[in-house]
Amino acid sequence: MPYPRDHAARSREKLLANAYKLFISQGYDATSIDEITEGCQLTRGAFYGHFKSKSQLYSEAIVHAARQSRLAGDKPQQLNNKTWIRELLASYLDKDTSAKPDWPCPLAFFATDIAHRKAQVRGAYTNAFASMSTHILEQARTYSQCSEATALAVTVMLIGAVAVARTLADEELRRRLLESCEQIAVAQLQLA
Amino acid sequence: MPYPRDHAARSREKLLANAYKLFISQGYDATSIDEITEGCQLTRGAFYGHFKSKSQLYSEAIVHAARQSRLAGDKPQQLNNKTWIRELLASYLDKDTSAKPDWPCPLAFFATDIAHRKAQVRGAYTNAFASMSTHILEQARTYSQCSEATALAVTVMLIGAVAVARTLADEELRRRLLESCEQIAVAQLQLA
DNA sequence: GTCTATAGAAAGATAGAC
């Protein structure tokens, strides 16, 4: 074999990352496998060497992205819990889309799309959602008596905020929406 | 002409309704024009007699659905404002999908899809969202001092709740999510 | 592991008949 040891793994990762980027910006249906492979200097043949189908790639991309989320990670030692959550909130609701991470939150970007996908994809989404809301609840409980209802409502508000903000044609309305949600979330989680 | 006077209008309405139903259940891309016309005992030719393109139909369906929403309508005289909003909330977050109206809220069902569509579609969505949040704000102000931030946050929470609930594979989690959001919305809008 | 070539299906939109 003329390929470096980790060549296959790198190709796979490139395909996954590029596919996710395209799914985010164009949607699942509008993104073809040709397009995904082109951006990686590969062809369809390589794609099917790594993934069984486009649908399987979608599931994997969601799981991968959910794991990359800062919300899934651990708190840096030097920060206290309140400071950390406030920072996560601000970063999640950031108005500056160019400052977004490479793997924007799939919960917000694919919210309504998942309903039409196969059970496997819906399962991956469900797990990611449960994980995000649990994480918020656990953090909030380190300094307050946060109810499960509050955590669920705040989680879904954050997701809804990012999803809707992205669709709005009115820049000013988008800004107000994101700022409002940050403000209400801060109050709900007693971060003031 | 062998057709009844309102034949064209009825065909148009049938196409619009069936298309929306299919968009809701399968998504925009997965729904073909053949499928839309089949359900109405019509063919592609008839479709293009009424709509310039699939994309134009999508815009129209969103506007149409937003207008059908109970939130867009007026309060029945016999109800006071608080009672009415509570009822709207409960109906919007209803767990029983079979009880859903014929035109489920496009804001929730298409939230993440709109971002990939043309300016015209995004404009229609933006207007519908602004209208929903304004409506909530105005109603809440008839009995309380509700901030614009609260109205925006509650609106987006409701949309997010329905959008996410529909995707969850876990029935129990869905139930808890919808109930939590109703509870928090009632508190936020001082409906208790 | 990745390539090219191709099979096979389906879609959006148009043209012209009735």
Place this chain on the structure above:
DNA sequence: GTCTATCTTTCTATAGAC
């Protein structure tokens, strides 16, 4: 106003070479 026929494009997935 609606039909049938067709053009044209695009897509997923597979087969077999290297």
